[in-house]
Amino acid sequence: MPNLRKAFCAAISCALVWIAGAPTGAEAAPVYGYQIVHLYPHDANAFTEGLFYKDGFLYESTGLEGRSSIRKVKLETGEVVQQRNISPAYFGEGIVYWKNKLIELTWRSQIGFIYDLATFAPKGSFRYKGEGWALTRDGHRLIMSDGTSDLRFLDPDSLKETGRLHVTADGAPVANLNEVEEVKGNILANIWQTSKIACIDPKTGAVLYWIDLAPLVVANQNGNADAVLNGIAYDAKSDRLFVTGKLWTTLYEIKIVPPVASKP
Numbered sequence: 141m142p143n144l145r146k147a148f149c150a151a152i153s154c155a156l157v158w159i160a161g162a163p164t165g166a167e168a169a170p171v172y173g174y175q176i177v178h179l180y181p182h183d184a185n186a187f188t189e190g191l192f193y194k195d196g197f198l199y200e201s202t203g204l205e206g207r208s209s210i211r212k213v214k215l216e217t218g219e220v221v222q223q224r225n226i227s228p229a230y231f232g233e234g235i236v237y238w239k240n241k242l243i244e245l246t247w248r249s250q251i252g253f254i255y256d257l258a259t260f261a262p263k264g265s266f267r268y269k270g271e272g273w274a275l276t277r278d279g280h281r282l283i284m285s286d287g288t289s290d291l292r293f294l295d296p297d298s299l300k301e302t303g304r305l306h307v308t309a310d311g312a313p314v315a316n317l318n319e320v321e322e323v324k325g326n327i328l329a330n331i332w333q334t335s336k337i338a339c340i341d342p343k344t345g346a347v348l349y350w351i352d353l354a355p356l357v358v359a360n361q362n363g364n365a366d367a368v369l370n371g372i373a374y375d376a377k378s379d380r381l382f383v384t385g386k387l388w389t390t391l392y393e394i395k396i397v398p399p400v401a402s403k404p
C-alpha cells in the first residue's frame with residue numbers, strides 16, 4: 141500500500157518536529173504532539189463529516205449534496221459493510237448513537253434524522269435552529285457543534301437543547317468547532333480548516349490544550365483545500381484514539397504526547 145507508506149513516512153518525519161512544540165506563553169494553552177500507533181485504510185471518496193467507534197466498527201457519515209451517506213466500516217480494512225445514502229436534498233453532517241438509534245445532523249437544512257443503529261432504517265427526524273456540524277455524547281447527553289464557538293447540549297431522547305458551552309482559548313472564543321469526540325471526560329474538537337484539535341473542559345469551555353496534527357494534514361491534503369482534518373473517534377475500552385479527514389486515504393490511530401518540558 142504505497143499511499144499508506146508515503147503518508148506514514150511524511151507524517152513521522154514532521155511529527156518529530158512538532159512534538160517538540162512548546163507553549164507560546166505562560167497563560168497559553170500548551171500544544172501537544174502525537175505519535176502514530178497504527179495506520180488503517182480510509183475511503184478517499186468519503187467526505188467525512190462524522191465518525192465514532194463502537195464494538196469493532198467505525199461509523200462514519202459523509203457530506204456534500206448527492207454524496208451524503210451513513211456507513212458502518214470495518215476498522216482494519218476500511219471496508220464499508222453497511223451504507224445508507226441520504227437524499228440528495230441534504231448535506232449530511234455529524235453522527236452519534238444513543239441506545240439503539242443513530243442520529244445525524246444536516247448542514248443548513250435545520251433538520252436531523254434518526255435511524256435504527258443496527259439496520260440504518262429511518263426512524264424519524266427532529267428540528268433545530270442554525271447549522272449542524274457534528275455530534276458526540278457523554279454518559280447522559282449529546283454534544284453538538286454548529287460552526288460557532290458554542291457547543292450545544294441536547295437531551296438524548298427528546299433531542300431538545302438543554303444548554304450551551306462557550307468555548308474559549310486563553311480567554312478568546314474558538315470558532316469553527318467541527319468534528320467532536322468525548323474522551324475521558326473532556327471534549328475533543330477539530331477546528332475547521334486548521335490542523336488543530338482542541339481539548340475542551342466540558343464544565344468551563346476552556347481549551348486545556350491543543351493537539352497539532354499538521355504533518356497528517358500535509359501528508360493527506362495534496363493541494364485540495366477541502367481535504368481538511370475532520371474525524372475523531374475513540375475506543376474507550378481499549379483506549380484507542382482515531383483521526384482522519386475529508387477524502388483522506390488514511391485513518392490514523394494516534395497517541396497524544398505532552399510537550400517536552402524545557403530546561404530552566
Ligand SMILES: [Ca+2]
Nearest residue numbers: 191320321372
Ligand atoms: Ca466523533
